[in-house]
Amino acid sequence: xxxxxxxxxxxxLSEALPYIQRFTDKTIVIKYGGNAMIDEELKEGFAQDVVLxxxxxxxxxxxxxxxxxxxxxxxxxxxKGEFIQGMRVTDAETMDxxxxxxxxxxxxxxxxxxxxxxxxxxxxxxxxxxxxxxxKMFLKGASSDELVDIGQVGEIEKIDPSIVSHLDAAxxxxxxxxxxxxxxxxxxxxxxxxxxxxxxxxxxxxxLILMTNIPGVMDKDGNLLTKLTARRIDELxxxxxxxxxxxxxISSALDAAKxxxxxxxxxxGRVKHALLLEVLTEAGVGTMIRAR
Numbered sequence: 001x002x003x004x005x006x007x008x009x010x011x012x013l014s015e016a017l018p019y020i021q022r023f024t025d026k027t028i029v030i031k032y033g034g035n036a037m038i039d040e041e042l043k044e045g046f047a048q049d050v051v052l053x054x055x056x057x058x059x060x061x062x063x064x065x066x067x068x069x070x071x072x073x074x075x076x077x078x079x080k081g082e083f084i085q086g087m088r089v090t091d092a093e094t095m096d097x098x099x100x101x102x103x104x105x106x107x108x109x110x111x112x113x114x115x116x117x118x119x120x121x122x123x124x125x126x127x128x129x130x131x132x133x134x135x136k137m138f139l140k141g142a143s144s145d146e147l148v149d150i151g152q153v154g155e156i157e158k159i160d161p162s163i164v165s166h167l168d169a170a171x172x173x174x175x176x177x178x179x180x181x182x183x184x185x186x187x188x189x190x191x192x193x194x195x196x197x198x199x200x201x202x203x204x205x206x207x208l209i210l211m212t213n214i215p216g217v218m219d220k221d222g223n224l225l226t227k228l229t230a231r232r233i234d235e236l237x238x239x240x241x242x243x244x245x246x247x248x249x250i251s252s253a254l255d256a257a258k259x260x261x262x263x264x265x266x267x268x269g270r271v272k273h274a275l276l277l278e279v280l281t282e283a284g285v286g287t288m289i290r291a292r
Contacts, residue, residue, distance in 0.1 A: 124177070
């Protein structure tokens with residue numbers, strides 16, 4: 001193991017200072033998912049990173065997924081998960097599981113970890129105060145006239161940022177499960193990347209960071225694409241380089257960039273302290289997306 005001297009530590013802190021100054025009082029929306037939510041060491045590291053960002057004056061907002069945990073519970077009850085165009089087909093029974101896992105177990109675990117490391121986290125779903133208003137989503141089928149019904153899957157109608165803003169101002173760290181609700185009180189499962197992207201827009205966030213299980217966006221030869229523009233993303237959509245589960249992730253990232261979020265980053269959550277590497281170092285990690 002490499003020994004880090006006191007002088008090394010002082011240099012590291014000194015190098016982080018310009019980034020701390022630059023992002024003080026800025027909102028950073030973090031989509032937390034993938035292996036970082038499963039591996040115990042990575043979970044602890046993520047919680048530490050979020051607390052540190054808050055302590056140095058930034059306003060982190062966490063939106064989490066929970067696909068593996070949902071799949072695990074579905075397997076236990078003998079139900080097979082199904083995906084269409086990267087979206088989970090969600091019948092009434094699956095929706096019960098989604099609410100139980102995302103709004104209950106996963107959300108509370110993240111809140112507990114952040115609080116354990118000295119933060120003040122508060123767990124929310126879009127049902128709280130109806131702050132994520134949703135409507136039923138239909139996917140486009142094979143023909144232009146065909147719509148595919150995927151159950152209680154929602155798209156975002158609007159987000160009321162006031163609850164999150166009040167929590168930020170009171171030094172709390174919001175931890176949000178991506179469950180929305182319509183005007184009649186019906187709950188909807190919403191892709192966490194879409195919620196993170198829209199929330200970054202309405203909060204006028206400085207950064208949107210999407211944590212994944214890959215180094216970033218890769219080309220067809222497996223090379224990391226470190227910087228992408230809207231035009232280049234359209235090309236990658238057209239030639240099939242971006243497909244499947246990456247479609248909603250990249251779409252939400254691009255929408256956020258076009259709507260005023262200064263920079264969007266897709267980073268590898270399997271790397272310990274990836275969040276700090278992205279925010280507080282020159283190197284950064286993963287793929288950065290800008291509108292132009």
